[in-house]
Amino acid sequence: MLPQAKLGGLAALGFATTIVVANLIAIPAAPAFPGASAALTPLAWLCATVFGAAAVAVLGPSLWPLVGFAGLLLQNATFAGVIALRLALTESTTPALQAAHDALFTLNGTFLAVALLGLSLVSFVPRWQCTLGLTAAALLFTSATITPLAGDGVAMLGLVGWLLWVAWLVAYGWRLLQTPAPQPTAA
Template sequence: MTFSRIGGWAAIGFAVLLAGTNLILAPSGLPLIGDPANEAADYFGAHAGLIGISGTLAVAAWLLAVLFGAAVVAVVRSSERTRGEAWAVVGLAGLVLQNATFTVFTATRLALTATDGTATEALWALNEALFAFNGTYLATAMLGLSLAGLRSGLIRPIHTTLGLVAGALQLLGALLLPLVFNDPGAVDLIGLAGWMLWVVWIFWYGIVLIRTRAPSTEHLLAPNPAAA
């Protein structure tokens, strides 16, 4: 299996894990940004097992996200080098930063399941802040990988537009949430719309990578006439 296909399946796996985890957590009453700390404490204390499972799935998702980003870099790097560009590297950096942020985000969720109540308010505030600012890194990933794919002929303009719109929504949410932290209201919907488009974008990108043919290596095996 070529590396591009590995990255493609990783992207699809990431999207499935991401959507599946949230479909499991959402009906359980998962608290959102702006909800009181005592409600968050009650939820995480009562759903420690469910949060533990979601944390395990997150570990797999982080690995898959990096494989996806690396595959895009591998496919487009020759084209980008010719133009003196590095949009794919920008996108991969966004994915790595997203992983780092969500590692701490997930760790605070796990900590909330075991807190004795004294640190609940601080942990919940940190969890909310991490989630709010994570949109910045998702926007960076979609900006870089969308432009890299478009300018290298890997993805179509409509796919790029989807990524840029999703990234813009994520970035807008990250910019606005600190201003309405305790009562996000419609700002939460902006982030949610961007997140849903992000899942579709990365799933679609995975299909593209799976269908991408590996560059021919026959010229590397052919005899060199000049050496004869």
């Protein structure tokens, strides 16, 4: 059985890979098939949950790791609504469904910011990675907060924050993979 840190590292890398691939599929297919990336989303949710749980197991159940794990769980729940609405949009293109989708998609940045905040403010990550995580969190949170007020003009903040989130996630996964397995203690 894989040690928790290694499993968490693989899950983080799997999560990052899955969301990038899903977006590469979804973006070209968006108008014609809004549910194009939905098939990969359950894998992303599984990877995100395992990554978060492993991070808590490795870092200990203290405040910041738990905040980060809560952010990942809330992100999963919010994105379940996003994907459900995308699937509904394959059957009906009503403006209300599209507006609900866009609102949930934008607000999801809040939960990504919570995950980044919690899992960056730990001694486990080096200063550069903490800075990367907090920068991504600030951009995602700002985008989620002001997009409803300012419209799509601030969408670039969210995109840059998301790209930084993916880079942070890969670095976190790599760091977890490099974590030595705990040595059994002699009784």
